[in-house]
Amino acid sequence: MTAHLTGRSRIVGVMGDPVAHSLSPVMQNAALQKAAIDAVYVPFHVTAADLEAAIDAIRRLDLVGVNLTIPHKETALAFVDLVEDAAQLGGSINTIVNRNGRLTGYNTDGPGLLRALQQEFGWEAKGQRVLLLGAGGACRAAVVALGRAGADWIGIANRTGERAAQLAAALEPLLPQTTFAPFRLDAGLAQRLPGKVDLLINTTSVGLQQESFDLPVEQTVRPDGAVYDMVYGRQPTELVQMARRLGLQATDGLSMLAAQGELAFRLWFEQAPPAGLMKRMLMKVRSDR
């Protein structure tokens, strides 16, 4: 990589704590190189205490911008100059763009999810019924994107039922075309649903260690429906495997990781990244691990 750097090289990167696990440098640098852009994407290990100063350094060092990962997506909002609408609704940003010292925050996770659903399943949100598992930041960003894209009904099921109720109550008035329903995520959930859903999305970390949900997928998702798991790892998650055994379309979070990265690349460099390259790089890294 160094061989390609020049006096004019620009810097873009990812701020997180931890950050060493991030797959973004691999896919973003591959795209930069292929697109012949004189820039490099680097990991920045930034603690919560240093976040404000690190974001200010984007201006002072004239970085192109950054991605933000755990635990900065929510707190970073306070340290940028402008926040794009959907990111404001979602309460988190994963991308900062530096335009002449003025920093704008975006969230490409939600739009990245929609893009991944389109690419993987040919799925469009309009008029659909979706059940999300979880109620954290990842869930919130997904709900905002699905609601803005016209989903008809959104169920939010969380282990701590109270968090699901709070999230539904906070978003319902902001997304008036969508009906919201909060649930406690337990073995009886399928019985309490008002009918099967078109799409089930896992936004929790369950599955990272090959754990599974106590959730009867066949009683939850329509036979022609789909399952999207934001978790990804070396093997398909238990949830994805279970869904596939039932003949449902199902895939894991690698496609969303690639899609959110492609959208961030577009924001920074105002051009499309090489088609499909980020996803191919991620699949290669996964198989090498």
Ligand code: ATR
């Ligand atoms: P993120 O911002 O990535 O969404 P988060 O805010 O920490 O992260 O939320 C994690 C989500 O995963 C929560 O919905 C959490 O459920 P609780 O609100 O009940 O804690 C969910 N989660 C984590 N571990 C879980 C488990 N073992 N079973 C079910 N849900 C789990």
